[in-house]
Amino acid sequence: MTIPPKPLPPTPVLETKRLILRPLVPADAPVIQRRFPHWEIVRYLNPRVPWPYPADGAIRFIETCQGEMARGEKHHWAIRLKDEPGELIGSINLWPDDGQSRDMRGFWLDPEFQGRGLMTEAADRVTDYAFHDLDWPHLWVSNAEPNRASARVKERQGARLVGFEPFRSVSGDGRRMVWLIEKEAWLARSTEASARPNIAADEAKRGE
Numbered sequence: 001m002t003i004p005p006k007p008l009p010p011t012p013v014l015e016t017k018r019l020i021l022r023p024l025v026p027a028d029a030p031v032i033q034r035r036f037p038h039w040e041i042v043r044y045l046n047p048r049v050p051w052p053y054p055a056d057g058a059i060r061f062i063e064t065c066q067g068e069m070a071r072g073e074k075h076h077w078a079i080r081l082k083d084e085p086g087e088l089i090g091s092i093n094l095w096p097d098d099g100q101s102r103d104m105r106g107f108w109l110d111p112e113f114q115g116r117g118l119m120t121e122a123a124d125r126v127t128d129y130a131f132h133d134l135d136w137p138h139l140w141v142s143n144a145e146p147n148r149a150s151a152r153v154k155e156r157q158g159a160r161l162v163g164f165e166p167f168r169s170v171s172g173d174g175r176r177m178v179w180l181i182e183k184e185a186w187l188a189r190s191t192e193a194s195a196r197p198n199i200a201a202d203e204a205k206r207g208e
């Protein structure tokens with residue numbers, strides 16, 4: 001018998017250097033409806049994503065998210081730039097280990113904002129939250145095999161590739177890469193990073 005995971009607390013607001021992550025709200029629907037339904041965003045996602053995307057896709061999605069948040073099943077954050085907090089640019093979510101699916105996080109970002117390290121920044125903050133605030137022992141994460149950008153976020157986070165398994169994405173049948181981030185390794189990595197000398201600052205000092 002699988003023990004149901006403990007309900008999550010209310011979704012908190014999280015900040016990073018450049019980003020603010022807030023719980024998704026119905027007012028985010030028009031921006032999601034505009035930014036999300038593009039092939040380059042949806043192609044490697046789970047086929048639960050309706051495709052072609054219906055006109056009420058975003059508002060229905062947010063209703064589902066709000067139910068999941070109210071029942072403590074999942075966290076869903078809107079990603080906004082601190083410099084332009086008026087508009088959502090992507091989303092990230094997190095849910096407890098169900099003991100089977102080996103997947104506990106999802107994310108997407110508008111292509112206009114990709115390739116600047118923003119999702120790694122958001123994923124790092126959410127990972128810190130999972131280990132420090134929720135005290136989870138590990139985080140399973142996964143991506144469709146051809147999704148190099150998503151795999152790269154995992155690599156940048158120090159996730160360990162555990163294996164490959166059959167997976168159907170919106171694009172069709174293929175494989176997914178399954179990764180594990182363990183709390184102990186994550187905390188050790190964070191300690192190492194804070195102990196590492198600030199090379200840029202040292203170089204600046206030498207140049208004085």
Ligand SMILES: CC(C)(COP(=O)(O)OP(=O)(O)OC[C@H]1O[C@@H](n2cnc3c(N)ncnc32)[C@H](O)[C@@H]1OP(=O)(O)O)[C@@H](O)C(=O)NCCC(=O)NCCS
Pocket residue numbers: 040041042044045106107108109110113114115116117118119120121142143144147148149150152153
């Ligand atoms: C996955 C995704 C969220 C990454 O967002 P991002 O903000 O661009 O991520 P980052 O900038 O933090 O890191 C992306 C890394 O992937 C690399 N990358 C991007 N596209 C790539 C490609 N086609 N091939 C190889 N590497 C690629 C980037 O160079 C970067 O690595 P680097 O910093 O070492 O150069 C974004 O591509 C996305 O929204 N994709 C569509 C939705 C999706 O697939 N979500 C994940 C489902 S598992």
